[in-house]
Amino acid sequence: MTKAPPRLDPADRRILAALERDARLSFADLGEAAGLSKTPSWKRVQAMEKAGVITGYRAMIDPAAIGLGTSAFVHVSIAFDRHEDFEGAVRDEAAILACHAVVGDFDYLLQVMTGGVPELDDFLRNRLRRLPGVRHFNTTLAMRDVKPRACLTEAVR
Template identity: 85%
Template sequence: MPDLDPADMRLLRALERDARLSFASLGEAAGMSKTPTWKRVQAMEKAGVIAGYRAVIDAAGIGLSTSAFVHVSIAFDRHEAFEQAVQDEPAVLACHATVGDFDYLLQVVTAGVPELDDLLRNRLRRLPGVHRFTTTLAMRDVKPRAYLTDAAG
């Protein structure tokens, strides 16, 4: 991991909040001129600190109003196959390997409860090695997103 100085963190903080800032505006937010800003951003992209850029889409705005978390237990010898298969399931927004009572925690999103039922019964349970799963339906988002730069201090 590269050593990030306070100026790098200011750039990251500004980019994380609005990745569409021009280099001039970004530099202004970080207290530097356009060219050094561009060079630092390029260096952080090359180092993998900046992994990409994307738009933040409102799920309900595109018809995805049901969010759930699924704890999944996998057969001991099927982890690799499960991890490969879960990559191809578009309703799975995130998959985390965990330690504890379950092997994975999935964040899923669907248009509604009937679609969630279909996802669970007809797709997720058929993924390689799935032994059992438990689903928790999210009622509402209290803190749907946070900034990594805030957590980094």
């Protein structure tokens, strides 16, 4: 049975939206964004961390600035009895930023980033095809990012 998500009131949602835009805000600034004082905003953030609503904090990094200029999406088909092995191997592969189990012609959709096309080719030929259970895959190269990452709080309005 799936655990029900915690109930979030409008102030909680304003805090989450502010943190998504800038996770370095002070609790006083968070409180101001939510219409609260510093202490109540701090307590709400603590409660949302404890409930698993807030799962961490991280910096947004420009991929090109650290040498990751090529982005691709790879649909992968897996042998029926190898899904668990494949998922475990995917978690250890640094070039795979995201892996989604999907319904359709393929079993998984991967988001992959590499330094360039030669590195992507090496990844596909020498690493991905050797992961457990890989039967075949289809790669789509991203030409440019139009909307690389939206704020989740904007999707629930």
